[in-house]
Amino acid sequence: MSSYQIGVLTVSDTCARGEATDQSGPEIISMIKSHYKALMGKSGENITINTTYKVVPDEVEHIQSLVVQWVHQGYKLILTTGGTGFTPRDVTPEAIKPLIEKRCKGIEIAMLKTSLDVTPHAMLSRPVAGIKSNTLIVTLPGSVKAVRENLAAILPAVPHAIGLINSAPKASTTSEHRSKDYSSNSNSTVTSISSDGCRGHHGHSHSHNHSHQEEKPHSCGDGVHRKRVSPYPMINVDDAIDIILKQCDLLDIGTEMKPITEALGRLLAEDIHSVEPFPPFRASIKDGYAVRSKDGVGKYKILGDSLAGSSSYDPQLLAAQDPKEKYCVVITTGAKIPDEFDAVVMVENTELIADEKDHVSILSSVAVGEDIRPVGSDIPAQSLVLKKGAKIGCAEVGLLATLGLVQVSVHKLPSVSIISTGDELVDYQTKQIPSGMIRDSNSPTLASIIQELNSHFGECASRENIHLHGIVKDKVEDLERVFKDAAARSDIIITSGGVSMGQLDLVKPLLEKMGKLQFGRVNMKPGKPLTFSTITTASDSTANKNKTTLVFSLPGNPVSTVVTFYLFVVPALRKLSGFSNYNLPMVEVKLNDRLRLDPERPEYHRVTIEWDFNQHCFISTSTGSQASCRLLSLKNANALLLLPKSEGYQEKGSMVKAIVIGPLHN
Numbered sequence: 334m335s336s337y338q339i340g341v342l343t344v345s346d347t348c349a350r351g352e353a354t355d356q357s358g359p360e361i362i363s364m365i366k367s368h369y370k371a372l373m374g375k376s377g378e379n380i381t382i383n384t385t386y387k388v389v390p391d392e393v394e395h396i397q398s399l400v401v402q403w404v405h406q407g408y409k410l411i412l413t414t415g416g417t418g419f420t421p422r423d424v425t426p427e428a429i430k431p432l433i434e435k436r437c438k439g440i441e442i443a444m445l446k447t448s449l450d451v452t453p454h455a456m457l458s459r460p461v462a463g464i465k466s467n468t469l470i471v472t473l474p475g476s477v478k479a480v481r482e483n484l485a486a487i488l489p490a491v492p493h494a495i496g497l498i499n500s501a502p503k504a505s506t507t508s509e510h511r512s513k514d515y516s517s518n519s520n521s522t523v524t525s526i527s528s529d530g531c532r533g534h535h536g537h538s539h540s541h542n543h544s545h546q547e548e549k550p551h552s553c554g555d556g557v558h559r560k561r562v563s564p565y566p567m568i569n570v571d572d573a574i575d576i577i578l579k580q581c582d583l584l585d586i587g588t589e590m591k592p593i594t595e596a597l598g599r600l601l602a603e604d605i606h607s608v609e610p611f612p613p614f615r616a617s618i619k620d621g622y623a624v625r626s627k628d629g630v631g632k633y634k635i636l637g638d639s640l641a642g643s644s645s646y647d648p649q650l651l652a653a654q655d656p657k658e659k660y661c662v663v664i665t666t667g668a669k670i671p672d673e674f675d676a677v678v679m680v681e682n683t684e685l686i687a688d689e690k691d692h693v694s695i696l697s698s699v700a701v702g703e704d705i706r707p708v709g710s711d712i713p714a715q716s717l718v719l720k721k722g723a724k725i726g727c728a729e730v731g732l733l734a735t736l737g738l739v740q741v742s743v744h745k746l747p748s749v750s751i752i753s754t755g756d757e758l759v760d761y762q763t764k765q766i767p768s769g770m771i772r773d774s775n776s777p778t779l780a781s782i783i784q785e786l787n788s789h790f791g792e793c794a795s796r797e798n799i800h801l802h803g804i805v806k807d808k809v810e811d812l813e814r815v816f817k818d819a820a821a822r823s824d825i826i827i828t829s830g831g832v833s834m835g836q837l838d839l840v841k842p843l844l845e846k847m848g849k850l851q852f853g854r855v856n857m858k859p860g861k862p863l864t865f866s867t868i869t870t871a872s873d874s875t876a877n878k879n880k881t882t883l884v885f886s887l888p889g890n891p892v893s894t895v896v897t898f899y900l901f902v903v904p905a906l907r908k909l910s911g912f913s914n915y916n917l918p919m920v921e922v923k924l925n926d927r928l929r930l931d932p933e934r935p936e937y938h939r940v941t942i943e944w945d946f947n948q949h950c951f952i953s954t955s956t957g958s959q960a961s962c963r964l965l966s967l968k969n970a971n972a973l974l975l976l977p978k979s980e981g982y983q984e985k986g987s988m989v990k991a992i993v994i995g996p997l998h999n
């Protein structure tokens with residue numbers, strides 16, 4: 334028994350905002366259920382039908398994103414309702430048309446004819462029907478009545494249409510096949526025709542392994558016929574980070590023992606308990622005299638001294654003295670208090686007595702225990718001193734030393750491979766660069782950011798295991814060879830370049846072939862084409878475990894590279910290194926500039942922030958033009974403002990959240 338997935342998409346601003354109840358979407362579902370099943374039954378096929386229903390506003394991006402996602406997931410039929418009229422907000426045909434690889438005018442005419450028989454106003458509807466990959470897409474009008482009429486008109490032909498679209502491809506594809514009318518012959522080779530019109534010899538060998546080869550934005554070398562719309566659904570930043578963090582769980586980086594002096598910035602992989610108490614003896618807090626508090630003020634005989642680390646005082650001496658007299662012992666800070674004494678009088682509250690070197694005058698009385706640190710007052714014996722997961726800072730190193738620990742168990746750090754891709758790149762050390770070429774700045778920048786993160790926010794990448802693979806040309810074979818090498822040696826691969834829509838952007842399809850592409854577009858500016866994949870390779874060790882490598886394919890523009898690194902790679906690095914807080918610190922800042930907002934995508938605007946003592950808040954100053962190629966917009970930037978997607982401006986003086994990416998001052 335086969336099953337068909339059908340997507341029903343209501344396009345309506347008011348329904349999306351919850352201001353109106355959608356009737357057309359549910360009507361489509363109920364018509365599919367009652368009619369379509371019956372129709373399928375007639376054709377003798379045993380098919381289950383599942384429907385997915387979504388409501389989106391009248392926005393091209395929203396519509397395309399869902400439709401592309403559904404096509405990618407192999408939906409057989411997508412029916413939209415709404416947004417096909419003449420008002421300025423009606424954009425459904427504009428969203429669907431660029432996605433379509435084969436227009437199905439017949440279906441459009443059938444719908445128009447039916448409606449025109451009812452009302453001449455039907456001529457104001459702009460239906461679109463067509464095929465993308467293996468999916469039939471039809472835009473129905475918005476009103477329930479029109480939906481009923483139009484859907485009833487086309488449903489009889491839909492099962493056959495789906496059957497034809499999904500019929501088995503023939504072994505060879507000729508231009509004759511391509512031009513054939515698919516509706517006339519159930520053996521037509523629709524699925525074997527490349528969706529973007531590229532001829533076979535332009536395709537890349539790897540694409541043949543993929544069942545949805547039509548959907549890949551692979552280069553066909555022919556700029557005219559390249560894809561115009563990315564087939565990768567656009568997901569939001571938070572969802573993208575969730576996907577990344579989930580994949581981090583598949584990596585078992587493990588723990589290692591480190592000498593405490595090499596563990597700074599690492600995360601403890603074990604609870605640390607004290608064995609002994611600290612201080613291990615009653616210790617003086619002051620320089621002065623250890624006394625018996627009951628003796629009060631007066632003239633004391635000095636029986637010796639107890640200096641930090643050494644003592645000349647002999648307890649036998651006190652036993653031999655006249656019990657009516659007052660006795661004391663000279664004491665220094667940190668020295669052990671002899672058992673017979675119970676308080677310390679600080680030197681400032683005493684006076685020497687002329688010509689009586691073995692006597693001192695105590696000027697103030699003290700209570701029992703005064704200026705004495707009792708045994709275990711800092712660290713009791715058998716107590717939990719540092720919790721598993723704690724970051725080892727300088728003080729923690731001191732505590733570990735106090736406890737006598739020479740080595741501790743810490744989380745291992747992920748190994749990282751950095752790869753720059755692009756035919757136009759030369760090594761940054763190149764003096765004379767040929768025309769049309771530029772120096773690779775991304776690899777040195779990324780390596781430096783990792784160093785800075787390690788120093789400022791805690792170790793999150795193995796300093797010894799940062800592999801710089803250099804520049805790889807935009808050639809599938811070269812990229813594949815280097816990716817394989819990097820996957821074998823690293824937990825994380827960071828590439829830059831080659832992920833957008835250009836004809837040399839080969840990274841996405843290659844990663845689809847080599848592993849699993851988890852997402853290929855994120856709703857953000859800069860950095861939209863950011864791609865995240867996993868590559869799993871059989872381990873060469875006897876442990877018989879597969880090795881997973883996380884691959885972050887960052888867009889090539891230097892600013893996009895850096896911004897996406899902070900947003901997506903940092904949480905992964907920190908999670909793998911044992912941090913429980915994966916994110917960099919976030920603060921609220923007051924804007925010193927009026928900033929234009931992006932109506933399409935949330936933006937991560939580079940700013941310098943500093944504390945203002947008069948206003949008692951952080952003030953942010955924009956680094957200027959935010960073009961994603963302008964690395965200067967990152968100069969002196971120590972924070973990324975989180976600007977919402979919106980029309981208009983973020984006003985000067987308003988408060989906005991910002992992610993701290995660097996030190997607060999230079």
Ligand SMILES: Nc1ncnc2c1ncn2[C@@H]1O[C@H](COP(=O)(O)OP(=O)(O)O)[C@@H](O)[C@H]1O
Nearest residue numbers: 753755773774775830831832833838888889890
């Ligand atoms: N390593 C790099 N160093 C400096 N600039 C780079 C680097 N990689 C790419 N670029 C530049 O970034 C821009 C986008 O490159 P491209 O490969 O198309 O990236 P993507 O397809 O990922 O958006 C181009 O101008 C390119 O020259």
Ligand SMILES: [Mg+2]
Nearest residue numbers: 754755830831
């Ligand atoms: Mg490139």
